[in-house]
Amino acid sequence: MTWMLIAPELYFCFMAAVFFTFGMTARPEAKQDGLYLTALGLALGAVVVSTACGCLQGSFSTIYRVDLFSQVFKAFLAMGYFLVICICPELPGIEPKRRPEFYLLLSVCTLGMMMLVSSVELLTIYIALELSSYSLYILVALRRGEGRHFEAGIKYFLLGAAASAVTLFGMASIYGACGETNLPAILNAVSTNAHSPMLMVGLVLTLSGFFFKLALFPFHFWAPNVYEGAANQVTAYIATATKAGAIALVLRFATLGAESTYFVHLLVVLAVVSMTLGNLAAVVQKDLKRLLAYSAVAHAGYVLIGILCMSENGFAAAIFYAAAYLTMNFICFLVLVKVADQGGNLEVVELAGLHRRSPILAVSMMAGVFSLGGLPPTIGFTGKFLVFTAAMEKGYFSLVLIGMINVLISLYYYVLVVKAAYFSEPEESLPAIRLSFPTKVMILAILTVIVVGGFYPDFLYSLALSAAKALVA
Amino acid sequence: MIVPFSHVFILAAAVFFIGLACVLARRNLIMILIGIEIMMNAAAIAFVGGALHWGRLDGQAFVLFILGVAATEVAVGLALVVAAHRVTGSVDPDRYNLLRR
């Protein structure tokens, strides 16, 4: 039955409806536990459904394609969604009465991105993109507080709207150049008419909106502000799930420009600048979320290296990186959420004494951060390794070298985080952080993924490779 | 026989340019929103031109959705502006610098 093809999307629609109903009922403050448990249960179901639909293949007319590529990313998205829900039991950053909406927006955002990864048509992509973006704009502004969230929300919104206007214009150019909105048809047009400026420039303009999602230079300016201004859980979501979606989107589009040296040149420049700028700026950050925001900018650069190789291996590397990034970034945010249990922001120095307050969180932080830094044997290393291997296959030696130098810079600030967690002592002794048993299990599971992904990434990599094949096919 | 497609495209770009200049130059959130609206409108013009150029309806369909998105954008944007104005008492984005380090 064809509806099965979009079972995950339908499921998320259903979830959105459930939360919408919650929001409609009176006094939602009173039903926090019920709400949370519902959310958790539904999220678990989402993971199950998305994973179960992993092997589906097919398409809706010509605009919606369900293949391994999209399904893998849907599974990532559902996973990211689930993980973020897992760290929401307290949710001090959002007022109780707004929590149904919080869950609703999260679901809708995920839904948007799921559609994004399956869409192979400009209009659907655009609308799905807007759907996920708008949910995020609102989510960012939902935080309780004295206004910084509004500031973040407005900046995010304006930059995002401007970027999406550029995207729109780019799409118009593409359409004007070839009269097609279907990606396969556009690809066809590109291959027959690679020197059409309108097509290529349109492609580049279009990508800018996607790069915005990915927080790639120069579309990254929102990242630090939003990371800092949004509630911790929302930031966690932005930093993990949306990145996966953005990577999928960029992958889809980058395949269009595979033949063009112009396109690849641009991507190289963007990757290099993004890595360097992100890492350098992160060096001086004091706020942990801000630091992670700049590191996200840098990571966007690394992912782009994989993408710009325009080879199956490169795409596979980028897909792998998406999963890796999701995992390792999430664990950092998990620690952040647990440590900042009042819902506030966290300075790096406030991690002091973490090893005493909660050894397991300290270990998680170290694993997450070193994985982000790309130290073996973590999944982050494998991701970088694959990306660099793909780049090397294309002969980009200096690009790899620059990448490694950036890794070095990034390790400096990552290590400072580890240092704060492990070696500095707080001025007054803080109470231990209690973790529930399920949380511990989850942490262990993620740590296992991180380490196994470093030592034995074969499974994940073959998956990514097949997905990449599906993408190119 | 109207005009060459390129003229439509350039017109669209010119409109886009005005919106872009507005976004970049004005220090009023509402004006910036307006600028973005103009930019989207510019894209819409290009789409309509493209649709005519190729004789296909996708471009026009696009415009339909652009209108929808524009409406949403205004709703969300203005809601944000109003809410922010309530906190800061200003619509000048330059005054929004709590997050600057």
Add this chain to the structure above:
Amino acid sequence: MISPLLKEFGFAATAITLGMPFASFVVITLFTRAHPRLSAGLSISAVSISMLSALSLLFRLWPLEKPLEYSTLWYGGHDFSLFFGFLLDPSSLLMFSLVAVICLLVQVYSLGYMEGDPGFSRYYAFQSLFAWAMLSLAVSTSLLQLYIFWEVVGLCSYLLIGFWYERFSATQAGKKAFVMTRLGDASFFVGVLLLLVHLGDLSIMELNDASTAARLSPGFLTLCVLLVFGGIIGKSAQFPLMTWLPDAMEGPTPVSALLHSATMVAAGVFLFVRLFPFFSRSETAMTVCLTVGTISMLMASTMAMVDRDIKKVWAYSTISQLGYMVMGLAAGSSFAGYFHLTTHALFKALLFLCSGVWIHYFETNDMYEIARKNGRSLKTPLVCTVLAAASLSGLPPLAGFFSKETILASLLDRPDPIWFAAALLGVFMTAYYAFRPVFIILFPRNLDPQDEEHRGGAPYLAMALPLLVLAGLTLGIGWFERSLESFLGMAPPGEHAWLTPVSVSVAFLGVFLTWFEFGRRTAPQMGFVERIRPLKTFFLRRWFLDDLYAFLLKQVVYRLLARSFTQNDQRVIDGGIEGIARLAVGSGRICSYIQSGLLRLNLMVMLLVVVLMGLYFFLL
């Protein structure tokens, strides 16, 4: 492989000789540190066994027709091979026995001398280690093996000189000794390596073979010989690396006797003897050796003429006598050098041990002090000192007389008479400085008698016995010149009928002059050199050699090299790296500032880059 060898007497005896001291060293270090008496007992019994087996080896194998060699591959490299083993030939056997005997005597003597010292066990451990290393050196089969033990005896020397490590001067002297000899050793090492690189084998027998030298070009041969001779200079304290030896007198006197006069310093000369055929293939190198020997001999003699420290006088004298040996060898007579080595080992050990008794009882090294405290009341050392000094001066019929005669004879064999003249001058000075302490102690001025309760008893006995043995040997050994000569199989120097009267009279002249200045009743007890102040200072400061070294060390090594390198490390390398780090952080700050700036600015950058990206298409 080893068991059939053990049945062979030569191998077994050598192994026992070497094994006992080493075993005693290990046992003392690991187990009996806390039991001084036990340690001493162990060490002495071990070295006694060694001595017995060494002597039995000597007598059993006498007269040795063909050298015995037991060796096994130690280190088989790509294009070379190194062997470890024992080479028993007359010269090694003689050295073997000599070392064993003196080691035993000194260890026995030390029982008295070192009594009650907190490091008694340690002392004996080091003594055992030294005995092992020195004995092994004597029978080494290859040059590299010899070098290894050469280093180990150097190590023992360091440890024993700095034995009283709480005294700064002692540790300083130990360090100086080690580093200076190391300087020579480095040269030796380079020589060894060069030979190894070119020959692929360092067997001593092989090296001395005529065909080996023929494989090397003459220039290279000379270079190698000189490099190896550098080691001899260091170890035997020849010019210019001579100044460590007097400083080494900071060690306990028995150590000085054993290491720094009788055996260890003689290792250099012994090496010369071992490689004599090889050395003699390079005429140029031999001349250089001769020059060095002569200079050392004369310089050290002048220094010995002015010092008040009795041990230092003997130390200078050791340098001087080693110079004689080198002269003899370099003049072409290995027998002369070796014979002098043997006799010198005995009488110089005797001299030191005698002085040790005084030093032990009067707790001073100053000969005038000893005299003032009535040093002559200790009869045994006094008599022995006179005996040994006479031997040193080459007065008949003592051992020194015979050996010095052979050296002078060998020098006469050379065409140019200058060497002989220098040697005669040396004989004069030797006699002068040898008898200077004797007369000073024998004829003390303003006597200040000490309490005399500590005479006699076990310690004294332990110290006196070795003296008597050595004195006996000093008296007797000279008569065995001929038999030694035949045993060693080395050609004696030519006969010169007029030599003996001349040299003996010169020696007597020296003694007489000493008597005139120190011995007679109205003597001023001030030497003729001491009257000339600048000269005295010059000699006392060791011809300013030490100052030169201090200057080199401080200004060149420390200030010029080490300091500037350290600065480079901190400023240039680290500074550069830190500069890069600062640059990164600084640019990060700027980046961060720009990126979190105004919304308008952000938008501007974003859109500008978009446009530029688009325009780039047209640049391609």
Add this chain to the structure above:
Amino acid sequence: MNPTLSDFPFLSAIMLSCILGLVAILVIPGRQKGLIRWVSAFSSGLSLILGIFLFAAYDRTQGGLQFVEKIVWMKSLGIHYFNAVDGFNLPLLLLTGIVHFTGVLTMWELEERVKEFFALYFVLVTGVFGFFMSMDLFFLFVWYDVSLFPMYPLIVIWGSTRKEYGAMKLFLYLLAGSALILPAMIYLFVQSGGVGFDLFGMMQPGTFSPFQQKFAFLFLYLGFGILAGVWPFHTWSPSGHVAAPTSVSMLHAGVLMKLGAFGVLRVAIFLCPEGWQYWAPWMAVLATIGIVYGVLVGLTQTDLKYVVAYSSVSHMGIVGLGLATVTAQGLTGAVYQMFAHGIMTALLFSSVGYLHDKTDTKSIPELGGMSRIMPVASAYFIVGAFAGMGVPGFANFWAELTVILSAFKVYPVSGVAAVSALVISALFMLRVVQKTFYGEKNQRFAGLPDVSPALGFPRMVLIATLVLFGFFPSLMLDVIQPSVFAFMEGLPK
């Protein structure tokens, strides 16, 4: 050899003993410090025993790769789990076993955050073992970094003397090294044309063109050279060593720096022999400078650990010189020197560490006369110092002899410089010995205890090893040389 015995995965067993030790430590509650210590000692002892067994069981007459374990790991990238021993890594495995074991015992008296210490320590050692035994480039790199990152916490938590500075510097330097290595490694992988990461597949002649070899070699040499303390990339090592706690210094100077040198050997030289031949003169220049420079800078230091660290720089220069000679002898000497220096410097650091633990200072002017207070502890240092000066009777002598010998064949000037550095090193070590251990009894430290037999045991093991291999060099040479000769045979002329 019994075939069933050689089939047993000894190498994996070594790894496993470390990993199991690690897991056990993680499971035991942090309060039970005694238990953690015993578990650590047991596990490290087990790996040492296995290491000794391997060393003994290695067939010297046959040479080559033995105890091979090879499993396909990632087919898509041609990664194998490929462990084996040959003459190059066997000494270093033994070295790691010894230093690991003695390091654990040296830290017996640690009281602060014991669990974390040993956990990190075991992670480090696991990485080191893995690095030495792995024959797959990918795993080599993974293990390499695994062994690096625990250094930072180990130094920052338990260290002293500008520890944050030292730790950060060390960490960044070493990772800068790996930032150079990884691109070169991937480059080689890509250029090998589908051979995968199998080291022996890649080192077949003709796999890489001369240009590729020269290019990759430079990166690999510099990258690994940083860890090997090659001048002028050595300055992390003094400040890092100084800051590190005792056993970490031991492991670090003793084993970790060898990781760098071994990496140069195993990766750079194996894979890019022509690059090696091409760059060798420059390597020799750097190594020679390092040898002389290390001792000279060491002369002016006033901190005991700085002194030892600079001596390490000099000694690692000898390793580098050996590698630079492009001769069988030089390689042999380099491997031997890695082993010997590892043991020697572990001994020195453990002695310094003991002094520092008890007196709370490492400053040479403040110490002095320690010999009277703790004669045994002093003796350990002095023995180590002698070994460091290249006094015969210790393993170092043979190693230096071999290297300098080969240097004389190829670079006589370097040889002479190395020999003169030996002289200066005597001056430099003896100066320290004199100022620290000799002299008047220091009343400030009068009541401090000497090394107890339990703590002395690990140091005795180190000394015994040095002496054993100093007296019987063939024990080691027979292992190293067949592999070296076989490797040199296969080189293009």
Add this chain to the structure above:
Amino acid sequence: MSLHAAIFYLLGALILGSAGLAVTRRNPVHAVVYLIFSFVGSAMLFFLLGAPFLAALEVIIYAGAVMILFLFVVMMLKAESADQASLSLRRWIPPLVVGLLFVALAALTAMREPGGAEVLKSATVAPRVFGRYVFERYWLAVEIISVLLLLGLLAAVQLGIKGTPKGNGTETKTGAES
């Protein structure tokens, strides 16, 4: 030049002119009013380019709903003339540079485009055909945008209602700290 072309250029001038005036007004109310002209102009352009349905929508949604909403908010906030300097030329230079670069880009693109010179032929799409097409081909997008519009509503409600900035008792520390 055909009549259609003349109308096109006229409309273009109208759109650009009024938009240009709109963005340079100091008073937002004036700006909005000018903007309405601009949107009406583009509606006419749509008509010209054969999209009567879109032209109607443009007027209804843009000129009608959206702009009125703007006006409403502008009035409500009594938006202070924060950017007094808006009209100073210096402020406009960088945006103009960027914008002109963009125009240059677009012009270059359009000129170089092979199909760019092709003259458009007028044609018209009946709203019914258009509607069919949209719902057949883009039904999914229609579904999505319905959710999107719902979001807009939600945003207005959620952000519009006054939050409780200091929390409501249980949690004392709020989001904004440090």
